[in-house]
Amino acid sequence: MPTGRSKTRRRLRRQFRYLYWSLTVWRRWGPVWASAVLIGLVACLFAGGSRLSHELFFEIYDHSRYWPLLITPFGLGLSVWLMHRYFPGAAGGGIPQAIVTLEPAGSVLRDRFLSLRAALGKMLLTLLGISSGATFGYEGPIVQVGAALKYSLSRRTYRNEGQARSLILAGGAAGVAAAFNTPLAGIVFAIEEMGRTFDQRASRTILFSVILAGLTAIAVMGNDTYFGRASAAELELGASWIAVPLCAVLGGVLGGLTATVMLRLSERLPGPLHACRLRFPVLFAAACGLVIALIGIASGGTTFGTGYFRASDILAGHPEGLENYGLLKLVTMLLSFISGAPGGSFAPSLAVGAGLGLNMAELLPFLPATPVILLGMVAFFAGMTRAPLTGFVIVMEMTDSSTMIIPLMATALIAANLSRFLTRRPLYEGQARLILHPAAAKPTAAPGAN
Structure with missing residues (x-):
């Protein structure tokens, strides 16, 4: 029969063992959980800052429509100067920079792109x-920011390369989920776009990070969808199928x-513009800003x-004055891209797709406009990124249009496959390759790829 003293010793050993394992779990997973919450908070800060920046610009524009002739060139020039002077790791759109750190050859770039x-x-x-x-847009940069926060704050917890990749994937996924309020799209994005060779062991880290970042963003900003909720009465499944071929072909090709x-502009600009961008990056960015201001x-x-x-x-049915919006927005997106100033094209590509979808809806006046516009958005995005799963999931979640999941899926798949005939590599993967192999850019990669 065990004595009272031996029972006490066994009970104390169990308690110390429980305490030890509890401390071990917290030491290992605490930074992972804390960084996920921080990503959610940073995404809210980024979203609020983006909205305030947008409103500030238009308050100045309302005073005089000619103020952008000064503000836009100066702002882009200043951005490029600050980037070269103080923040070289902040170059580009964010997604290629996060992808490149997942590559074996890109691990040496983590201290550059994933630092605080x-x-x-x-x-x-x-x-x-x-x-x-x-x-x-801030939605592409938040991928790099999320990956940087997760990697930098949790780097002492991983023991091997696989765990390091898991942290980077989880940070990028959490950033997308919190920025768009689309948790499913965040997971799909991590698997399809960032982790093309996905490690199943990363799934727990990604799920925890997406859930915590998403809940944090919802707690701060609410549970509204990114582009509002499309009217269920307008999302007619049967009618939408008529528009699928047109939207998929036009959106995929464009x-x-x-x-x-x-990708070609990332490698080299035509004629003397390439040398001009290399020698005078600040003046070149200002010149791009001037053209953007004139178009605006x-x-x-x-x-x-x-x-x-x-x-x-x-999407809300107020397209007055936006008939040429899609093509004009595409031009300003390309100009912003080649300027070399940091910023993303993830969300702007959805805006371009909405404008093109409006034009497609005008070609099909017998159909409700909303489903055609949604199909145009997913078609252009899937054609540009060649990420059909991310495309239809993110549009579906952003507009609460789950009743259109089959037409959205079909449009995204057709558009992405058509895009394969026009571009050898997906956009973000191609930009990541230019970062890894700058010699291929002859002689250097463009700011959008750096």
């Missing part, structure tokens, strides 16, 4: 570009051509900014 300094610079310079009226152009003034101010509000107007 790079994350801070990416946020500040992206907001500077948005406040200048350029066609930038998206594929856009990706081809962006000519369009009545519709092409300035991220495109979020214009896309929302189109």
Whole structure:
């Protein structure tokens, strides 16, 4: 029979063992959970800053439509100067930079792209570009910021390369989920776009990070969908199928051509413009800003900014004055891209798709406009990125249009496959390759790829 003293010793050993394992779990997973919550908070801060930057620009624009002739060139030039001077790791759109750190050859670049300094610079310079009226979004940069926060704050917890990759994937996924309020799209994005060789062991880290970041963003900003809720009465499944072939072909071809152009411009600009960008990057960015300002003034101010509000107007059935929005927004997106200023094209591409969807809806006047516009959005996005799963999931979640999941899926798959005939590599993967192999850019990669 055990004595009372031996029972006490066994009970104390169990308690110490429980305490030891509890401390071990907290030491290992605490930074992972804390960084996920921080990503959610940073995404809310980024979203609020983007909205305030956009409103600030238009308050100035309302005083005089000619102010952008000064503000946009100065803002883009200042952004490029600050990037070269203080934040070299903040260059580019964010997604290619996060992808490249997942590659074995890109692990040496993690200290450059995934540092807290790079994350801070990416946020500040992206907001500077948005406040200048350029066609930038924060949703691409938040992928790099999320990956940087997760990697930098949790780097002491991983023991091997696989765990390091898991942290980067989880940070990028959490950033997308919190930025768009689309948890499913965040997971799909991590698997399809960032982790093309996905490690199943990363799933727990990604799920925990997406859930915590998403809940944090919802607690701060509410549970509203990104572009509002599409009317269920307008999302007629039968009618939508008629528009699938047209939207998929036109959106896929235009998206594929856009990706081809962006990749070629990442390698080299035509003629003397390439040497000009290399020798005078600040002046070149200012010149791009001047052209963006002229287009914005000519369009009545519709092409300035991220495109979020214009896309929302189109989906809400208020397309007045936006008949040429899709093509004009595409031009300003390309100009913002080649300027070299940090900023993303993830959300602006959805705005371009909404404008093109509006044009497709005009070709099919016998159909409700909303489903055609949604199909145009997913077609252009899937054609440009060649990420069909992310495309239809993110549009479905952003507009609460789950009743259209089959037409959205079909459109995304057709558009992405058509894009394969126009561009050899997906956009973000191609930009990541230019970072890894800058010699292929002859002689250097463009700012959008750096």
